[in-house]
Amino acid sequence: MRYPVTIAATLIGVALCLYNSTGYDPHNMVLFMFSVPAWFTDMIVDIHTVNVYLMYVLTVASWALLGFICDWGIARNRNRRRSYD
Secondary structure: OOOHHHHHHHHHHHHHHHHHHHOOOOOOHHHHHHOHHHHHHHHHOOHHHOOHHHHHHHHHHHHHHHHHHHHHHHHHHHHHHHHHO
């Protein structure tokens, strides 16, 4: 199985974290919009008490997981289509 969506999604997560760490996102708006772990963390605890590096790791991991799920679905659809031919 090839993993192009997983690689692309992981790169999106890395770019999101790099953008936030450079200081161009001073109020963390972009991070909070596109980071799934930040959504849940903000509901449970005060986001200012969470380690930012942990949030970056969780963000990249969640984007990689979403990409892997997409790649898995694409591979499953291709295998299904081949079995019907």
